[in-house]
Amino acid sequence: MSHIAPIDPPARLLMGPGPISAYPSVLRAMSSPLVGQYDPFMTAAMSETQDLYRRVWSTRNEQTFLVDGTSRAGIEAAITSLVRPGERVLVPVFGRFGHLLAEIAERAMAEVHRIEVEWGQVVPASKIEEAIVRVKPTLLALVQGDTSTTMNQPLDDIGEICRRHGVLFYSDATASLGGNAFEADAWGLDAATAGLQKCLGGPSGSSPITLSERATEVIRSRGRVEAGIREAGDTSAADFVRSNYFDLGMIMDYWGPRRLNHHTEATSMLYAARECASVLLTEGREKVIARHATAGAAMLAGVRGLGLTVFGDVAHKMNNVVAVEIPDGVAGDPARQAMLDDFGIEIGTSFGPLHGRVWRIGTMGYNARRDAVLTTLAALEQVLRRFGASVPTGGGVDAAIDTFREAAA
Amino acid sequence: MSHIAPIDPPARLLMGPGPISAYPSVLRAMSSPLVGQYDPFMTAAMSETQDLYRRVWSTRNEQTFLVDGTSRAGIEAAITSLVRPGERVLVPVFGRFGHLLAEIAERAMAEVHRIEVEWGQVVPASKIEEAIVRVKPTLLALVQGDTSTTMNQPLDDIGEICRRHGVLFYSDATASLGGNAFEADAWGLDAATAGLQKCLGGPSGSSPITLSERATEVIRSRGRVEAGIREAGDTSAADFVRSNYFDLGMIMDYWGPRRLNHHTEATSMLYAARECASVLLTEGREKVIARHATAGAAMLAGVRGLGLTVFGDVAHKMNNVVAVEIPDGVAGDPARQAMLDDFGIEIGTSFGPLHGRVWRIGTMGYNARRDAVLTTLAALEQVLRRFGASVPTGGGVDAAIDTFREAAA
Numbered sequence: 116m117s118h119i120a121p122i123d124p125p126a127r128l129l130m131g132p133g134p135i136s137a138y139p140s141v142l143r144a145m146s147s148p149l150v151g152q153y154d155p156f157m158t159a160a161m162s163e164t165q166d167l168y169r170r171v172w173s174t175r176n177e178q179t180f181l182v183d184g185t186s187r188a189g190i191e192a193a194i195t196s197l198v199r200p201g202e203r204v205l206v207p208v209f210g211r212f213g214h215l216l217a218e219i220a221e222r223a224m225a226e227v228h229r230i231e232v233e234w235g236q237v238v239p240a241s242k243i244e245e246a247i248v249r250v251k252p253t254l255l256a257l258v259q260g261d262t263s264t265t266m267n268q269p270l271d272d273i274g275e276i277c278r279r280h281g282v283l284f285y286s287d288a289t290a291s292l293g294g295n296a297f298e299a300d301a302w303g304l305d306a307a308t309a310g311l312q313k314c315l316g317g318p319s320g321s322s323p324i325t326l327s328e329r330a331t332e333v334i335r336s337r338g339r340v341e342a343g344i345r346e347a348g349d350t351s352a353a354d355f356v357r358s359n360y361f362d363l364g365m366i367m368d369y370w371g372p373r374r375l376n377h378h379t380e381a382t383s384m385l386y387a388a389r390e391c392a393s394v395l396l397t398e399g400r401e402k403v404i405a406r407h408a409t410a411g412a413a414m415l416a417g418v419r420g421l422g423l424t425v426f427g428d429v430a431h432k433m434n435n436v437v438a439v440e441i442p443d444g445v446a447g448d449p450a451r452q453a454m455l456d457d458f459g460i461e462i463g464t465s466f467g468p469l470h471g472r473v474w475r476i477g478t479m480g481y482n483a484r485r486d487a488v489l490t491t492l493a494a495l496e497q498v499l500r501r502f503g504a505s506v507p508t509g510g511g512v513d514a515a516i517d518t519f520r521e522a523a524a
Numbered sequence: 525m526s527h528i529a530p531i532d533p534p535a536r537l538l539m540g541p542g543p544i545s546a547y548p549s550v551l552r553a554m555s556s557p558l559v560g561q562y563d564p565f566m567t568a569a570m571s572e573t574q575d576l577y578r579r580v581w582s583t584r585n586e587q588t589f590l591v592d593g594t595s596r597a598g599i600e601a602a603i604t605s606l607v608r609p610g611e612r613v614l615v616p617v618f619g620r621f622g623h624l625l626a627e628i629a630e631r632a633m634a635e636v637h638r639i640e641v642e643w644g645q646v647v648p649a650s651k652i653e654e655a656i657v658r659v660k661p662t663l664l665a666l667v668q669g670d671t672s673t674t675m676n677q678p679l680d681d682i683g684e685i686c687r688r689h690g691v692l693f694y695s696d697a698t699a700s701l702g703g704n705a706f707e708a709d710a711w712g713l714d715a716a717t718a719g720l721q722k723c724l725g726g727p728s729g730s731s732p733i734t735l736s737e738r739a740t741e742v743i744r745s746r747g748r749v750e751a752g753i754r755e756a757g758d759t760s761a762a763d764f765v766r767s768n769y770f771d772l773g774m775i776m777d778y779w780g781p782r783r784l785n786h787h788t789e790a791t792s793m794l795y796a797a798r799e800c801a802s803v804l805l806t807e808g809r810e811k812v813i814a815r816h817a818t819a820g821a822a823m824l825a826g827v828r829g830l831g832l833t834v835f836g837d838v839a840h841k842m843n844n845v846v847a848v849e850i851p852d853g854v855a856g857d858p859a860r861q862a863m864l865d866d867f868g869i870e871i872g873t874s875f876g877p878l879h880g881r882v883w884r885i886g887t888m889g890y891n892a893r894r895d896a897v898l899t900t901l902a903a904l905e906q907v908l909r910r911f912g913a914s915v916p917t918g919g920g921v922d923a924a925i926d927t928f929r930e931a932a933a
Contacts, residue, residue: 118806119576119802119805119806121549121552121553121799121802122553122556122569122795122798122799123556124556124557124558124559124565125559125563125565126557127557127558127559127560127563129558129559129560131560133788134558134560134561134788134791135558136557136558137557137558137792140530142554142555142556142557142558142792143530143555144530144531145551145554145555145792146551146552146554146555147531147532147533147551148533148535148536148545148546148551149533149536149538149543149544149545149546149551149727150533150534150536150538150870151536151538151540151543151870152543154534154536154864154870156533156534160531167528183593183594183597183728183729184592184593184597184769184787184790185592185787185788185789185790186787186788187768187769187786187787188592188593188597188769188787191767191768191769195767211752211753212752213752214750214751214752215750215751215752215768217751218750218751218752218768219768219769222764222765222766222767222768222771223766224766263752310788312788318558318790318791318792318793319592319787319788319789319790319791320592320729320790320791320792320793341623341624341627342623342624342626342627343620343621343622343623343624343627343672343875343876344620344875344876355631356631357631357632357633357766358600358604358631358767358770359596359600359624359627359628359631360593360596360597360600360628360770361767361769362631376875377596378593378594378595378596378597378728379542379543379594379595379719379721379728380594380728381593381594381727381728381729381793382543382727382728382729383546383551383554383727383729383792383793383796384727384729384790384792384793386531387792389531390530390531392528393528393530396528397527397528455563461559461560461563466752466753466785467752467753
């Protein structure tokens with residue numbers, strides 16, 4: 116017999132690149148009682164969640180559901196199910212998560228072709244089309260928002276290019292969905308994946324996905340029902356997906372009318388995902404994106420008001436995160452630690468070439484709020500000064516307040 | 525703007541083969557606020573959870589952690605990371621989940637050899653050793669508790685056999701862990717996986733795993749750090765794991781002292797997994813197993829007291845689930861539906877050769893309780909009678925009460 120105290124996390128205002136503080140109603144939803152896997156309430160909640168995410172993605176795709184795992188589970192499910200070993204995948208890389216898509220495609224035994232631009236830039240559509248013509252890929256895998264650089268890759272011209280060249284178009288919108296425009300159908304996406312832990316304001320652990328009819332056909336052509344529940348008439352394709360967990364064909368059969376047993380849906384995460392969509396749609400999708408735009412603009416004005424230099428092509432920045440150069444002479448990690456220890460505020464470090472060079476500050480989901488932005492800037496001013504930077508008194512908060520005032524006018 | 529009501533599940537007593545009703549404290553833990561991925565509180569909670577699961581598994585394995593996904597995510601991670609394409613895997617099959625292990629190994633491009641026994645039996649150790657000698661597999665993949673048949677495969681002799689023949693020994697204990705004996709070290713396991721949604725009394729969506737040093741060495745020999753976070757000195761093995769999400773080498777680097785970024789740990793599910801272990805260890809592991817043994821024995825006596833015939837080799841039944849033959853003339857699915865509609869109690873249907881032939885009734889986790897057993901038997905008596913079966917009045921509850929009384933004596 117031993118006593119283990121209940122989990123009791125410290126007060127945190129999560130203003131990094133994600134995960135961020137969840138909406139309170141999302142946390143409450145997760146403490147709802149469980150029901151059985153095929154309880155009519157459960158299957159209805161699954162179907163309702165599919166409907167809600169069709170509205171989040173702006174799609175009429177029948178195949179819109181959740182993959183049970185973190186956002187990279189959705190990425191791997193999409194790539195592994197859409198690409199056969201040996202097929203070509205084109206990955207434009209403009210930050211860490213482009214490398215991740217390429218990595219996942221390599222592990223799926225695809226022939227991966229990368230095109231790269233400098234971190235802090237997005238990839239011009241012309242450069243993507245040129246590479247498509249050269250590489251003739253089966254799939255274009257393109258990150259929308261890459262938190263490693265804060266860039267928001269324009270997608271609106273890409274679907275038409277892919278369609279013209281007979282290429283499947285997949286985008287990972289983990290970092291961007293809900294805080295920036297995303298139009299799955301209007302932009303011609305064949306597949307898109309996300310996570311809850313950024314602008315959707317939930318915990319990591321469930322990955323929304325949507326698939327076009329074209330993508331669904333590819334997946335269906337590789338269909339295989341697993342041994343143990345296979346019935347007469349179920350055949351197995353020779354080029355079946357080399358994963359059971361990520362075989363989207365079987366996951367579709369579980370979410371669809373056949374309700375064929377696959378995994379046991381993660382009930383509490385389903386409740387969370389449903390509530391994330393509910394918060395977004397109840398406030399209004401466009402209003403939530405506008406709230407992210409305003410909070411992001413205020414944070415951008417605020418860090419500039421504190422005299423900080425912003426990294427990257429600001430015209431293509433995501434609404435929900437900004438990268439700022441750590442001022443000369445300021446010790447980056449100890450200063451971040453002081454934000455956490457003295458104010459309970461988390462801001463983010465960076466990966467790869469930006470590590471030690473920039474901090475990343477997020478304004479997303481529940482924390483795309485005026486008080487969260489102003490509190491962060493007030494604390495950052497104090498910390499910067501105590502770490503030896505020369506900072507305009509009140510410069511951050513004043514600039515942010517002006518931005519919020521203009522947005523409200 | 526639209527109104528979407530908060531999730532509001534109906535009252536359910538989940539007495540099927542799982543998922544089952546979660547412990548209330550596990551539900552509460554999931555509504556705790558989130559913290560950042562590298563917050564000292566988060567990394568400490570991850571390390572603490574590893575310690576707790578070492579005690580749950582009865583192991584000193586350093587590599588004891590969670591895979592973010594449902595229980596089959598843990599299975600796929602174990603098999604995919606331990607077995608190279610073309611290597612031989614031996615899978616003894618005594619129910620649906622043996623077929624699942626074989627299926628997952630086939631998808632991982634292993635050469636899979638099955639040995640099968642009739643559903644309702646377990647596999648004799650001699651038969652396993654004979655097949656090991658014949659097949660010379662790299663890995664033996666053996667389910668401990670298969671809910672499809674309720675059987676609890678004895679594992680205590682198998683580790684020694686595997687060691688003697690140089691075979692890695694992996695077992696999936698999803699259905700059994702926490703409600704039946706499991707001794708990872710004493711039984712010589714190299715890998716074991718589970719889920720929260722059975723005897724551990726939590727929601728589906730997190731898969732505890734433990735790996736011996738021998739298993740860890742195999743995984744390390746296939747190491748590859750993903751592009752985008754790779755550093756000088758990180759090499760990539762030629763036979764790297766053909767999945768990013770399930771590459772246990774990278775997941776170990778994330779849970780271990782290097783804290784190398786992989787997925788973003790599913791914070792709320794971590795809280796849930798931690799609390800599941802906490803409930804078990806606070807009550808006492810042996811006491812919880814004894815509670816499952818008593819509740820299971822009472823349910824067994826109760827269904828027999830109602831005149832029902834029990835399926836399978838009862839001497840090898842798991843503590844936490846019993847399969848009963850549906851009496852002649854009783855419509856199985858409508859009767860189950862009446863249990864749900866009239867009493868809010870869920871009992872389970874069956875898969876494959878048992879579908880339409882048996883119901884499966886669970887007593888696990890929070891619901892391995894006297895009142896849950898007696899209430900289920902009282903309701904089942906009513907339903908059986910209304911569906912035309914001849915049932916001894918009070919026969920189920922009386923027999924179960926006797927069993928509880930004897931256990932308490």
